[in-house]
Amino acid sequence: MGSNSKGNRIWDAIWQYKWLYFWILMACAFGVVIYFWKGTSQAIDFFSGYLIELSLSVDNLFVFLLIFISFGVTEHAQHKVLNYGIAGTIVLRFLFIILGISLINKFEWLLWVFGALLIFSGAKMFRPNNDDDDPRDGVMYKFITKFMPMSADFEGEKFIVDNDGTNYDKSSLVSKRSKKLCTPLTVVMVLLVFADIIFAIDSVPAVISMTRDLFIVYTSNMFAIMGLRQMFFVLEHMHKRFRYVKYGVAVILIFTGVKMLLDIFDIHIHNLISIAVILFVLIASIIISVIVSKGKDDEDEADRMEKKKEIEEAFRDSEVD
Numbered sequence: 001m002g003s004n005s006k007g008n009r010i011w012d013a014i015w016q017y018k019w020l021y022f023w024i025l026m027a028c029a030f031g032v033v034i035y036f037w038k039g040t041s042q043a044i045d046f047f048s049g050y051l052i053e054l055s056l057s058v059d060n061l062f063v064f065l066l067i068f069i070s071f072g073v074t075e076h077a078q079h080k081v082l083n084y085g086i087a088g089t090i091v092l093r094f095l096f097i098i099l100g101i102s103l104i105n106k107f108e109w110l111l112w113v114f115g116a117l118l119i120f121s122g123a124k125m126f127r128p129n130n131d132d133d134d135p136r137d138g139v140m141y142k143f144i145t146k147f148m149p150m151s152a153d154f155e156g157e158k159f160i161v162d163n164d165g166t167n168y169d170k171s172s173l174v175s176k177r178s179k180k181l182c183t184p185l186t187v188v189m190v191l192l193v194f195a196d197i198i199f200a201i202d203s204v205p206a207v208i209s210m211t212r213d214l215f216i217v218y219t220s221n222m223f224a225i226m227g228l229r230q231m232f233f234v235l236e237h238m239h240k241r242f243r244y245v246k247y248g249v250a251v252i253l254i255f256t257g258v259k260m261l262l263d264i265f266d267i268h269i270h271n272l273i274s275i276a277v278i279l280f281v282l283i284a285s286i287i288i289s290v291i292v293s294k295g296k297d298d299e300d301e302a303d304r305m306e307k308k309k310e311i312e313e314a315f316r317d318s319e320v321d
Contacts, residue, residue: 017230017234019227019229019230020227020230020231020234023223023226023227023230024227026223026226027050027223027224027227030046030219030223031043031046031047031050034046034216042211042213042216044271044272044275045210045211045213045216045220045271046216046219046220047220047275048210048211048271048274048275048278049207049210049211049216049217049220049221050220050223050224051275051278051279051282052203052206052207052210052252052256052274052278053203053206053207053220053221053224053225054224054227055248055249055252055278055281055282056199056202056203056206056249056252056253057199057203057224057225057228057231058231058235058242058245058246058249059125059199059245059246059249060195060196060199060203061228061231061232061235062235062246063195063199064082064085064192064195064232065232065235066135067135067188067191067192067195068081068188070135070136071135071136071184071187071188073185073188074157076157077154077157077185078232079229080157081185081188081189081192082192082228082229082232083229084189085189085192085193085196086225086226086228086229088193088196089193089196089225089228090222090225092193092196092197092200093200093204093218093221093222093225094218096200096204097204097207097208097214097217097218097221098214100114100204100205100208101208101212101214101217104208104212105212108264111260111261111263111264112261112264114205114208114209114257114260115205115209115257115258115260115261115264116257116261117201117202117205117257118202118205118206118209118253118254118256118257118260119253119254119257119258119261120257121202121253121257122249122250122251122252122253122254122255122257123250123254125246125247125249125250125253126247126250135191140190140191140194141187141191144187144190144191145169145171145172145187146171146172146173147172147173147174148172148174148182148186148187149163149168149172149174149175149178149180149181149182150168150169150171150172150175150181150182150183150184150187151163151167151168151169151175151181151182151183151184152167152168152169152170153167153183153184154183154184154185155167155183155185157185158183158185159182159183159185159186159189160180160181160182160183160186161180161181161183162179162180162181163175163178163179163180163181167181168181169181202253203221204217204221205256205260206252206253206256206257207220207221208260209256209257209259209260209263210256210271210274211271241289241290241293242286242289243289243292243293244285244288244289244292245282245285245286245289247285248281248282248284248285248286249285251281251285252277252278252281252282255274255277255278255281256274259274
């Protein structure tokens with residue numbers, strides 16, 4: 001049974017890899033279409049925006065993974081939540097992009113704000129953090145569960161259930177009198193949407209730093225978002241080997257912030273250079289992550305072998321006695 005389950009997980013991982021490659025190839029194909037349709041400059045803008053969005057998405061997905069692990073959401077329920085979440089992301093991102101471009105076109109001084117925000121966000125990611133932080137300790141979670149009618153436990157994959165008088169969360173101020181209750185899966189969905197809004201505050205200005213063309217900014221975002229579901233499940237299987245990628249993402253955020261600030265002084269970094277920098281930083285951070293995690297795996301294996309040897313020696317000594 002265990003072997004069969006492991007085999008299913010391997011095939012599921014392979015399937016997710018295939019779909020991730022499919023969406024990456026689709027993005028590349030769309031970039032080629034833009035090249036023949038709108039020209040070289042627009043195609044470069046598209047690829048630079050796509051790469052930024054794709055690389056920044058990695059950090060956002062780590063947050064998603066932490067939320068799912070903290071709440072103990074089953075893998076099948078994760079698929080359902082991600083489907084709804086991505087649909088909401090598509091709508092929210094469109095609104096953020098229109099708002100961001102409109103504001104920058106109307107108030108040029110906002111470039112200072114967005115540039116400084118990107119640099120600050122990137123620098124903040126270098127701070128040591130605790131991987132065991134629980135989202136349920138956050139203000140957002142406590143506010144939701146206090147003022148939203150909540151069920152005490154998960155109800156399968158349902159978001160809303162009837163209140164039968166016994167299944168409500170007694171810590172909520174409004175649950176007892178409510179006819180309908182939101183399950184913890186609803187809270188997970190809200191937290192994911194909230195995390196994506198926070199993420200959009202960084203990612204949208206980062207893409208706008210490459211171009212203010214609404215069509216290019218939105219399509220580059222959408223192609224990156226369409227592969228998010230598959231990328232999440234790839235990261236779920238490999239997240240321990242990608243633990244240092246966040247520092248690469250931090251460098252990319254700082255780079256785009258500096259690029260945006262330099263534009264104010266008519267010092268323009270060509271988007272081809274931006275693409276090269278983003279690719280180099282992302283690939284370097286992945287390679288470093290794999291090398292370091294491999295070294296830690298070897299150390300863990302050596303420790304296990306040493307402990308095994310000590311146990312065997314202790315067992316032989318006891319037999320002699």
